[in-house]
Amino acid sequence: IPYIKHIYHIPGKFYNTAFSIMMNQKKWDSLSKDVQQAIESKAGLNIARHAKAWDDNAKEARPQFKAGGINYAPASAKLVAEMKQRYSSFDADWIKIAEKKGIDGKAALAFYRKNAM
Structure with missing residues (x-):
């Protein structure tokens, strides 16, 4: 991070990652019950817990940005509007x-x- 001078918070879930696991029913039905259970045990709430930890870590890092001389601030309305347009x-x-x-x-x-x- 020594080269970063500014970090901007972009509102409106601009930075947001959604993970999906998709499979058609025929393929799902062809999997053994053990494989189906292995997939299900790693999906759903398990993925949600990891996503929450990611968000929590990002929030906890903000004071470290300041300590490292990085300006962390909300993006200006002008920047947000330009990003949305682009x-x-x-x-x-x-x-x-x-x-x-x-x-x-x-x-x-x-x-x-x-x-x-």
Whole structure:
């Protein structure tokens, strides 16, 4: 971190990672019960606990930033607006890709954001 001078907090879950494990039912059914149980034991709340630990560690690191001479501050409204504008096509592009695969992209994205973020 010796080269970092500033860290900005971006509101609105801009920095947020959602992990998903997806498999079609036929493939899932073809797995042995032991393999299914191994996957299930590592998913769900287990992943959520790891994500919470990640968030907690990030919060605990903030005082260390200051001690290291790094400015940690909220991003300006201007920066946030510019980021949103630059990345505004991501949703539309993702929706188009989903719809080419026969998926209601808008509904899928809304569902994912509601449940994973």
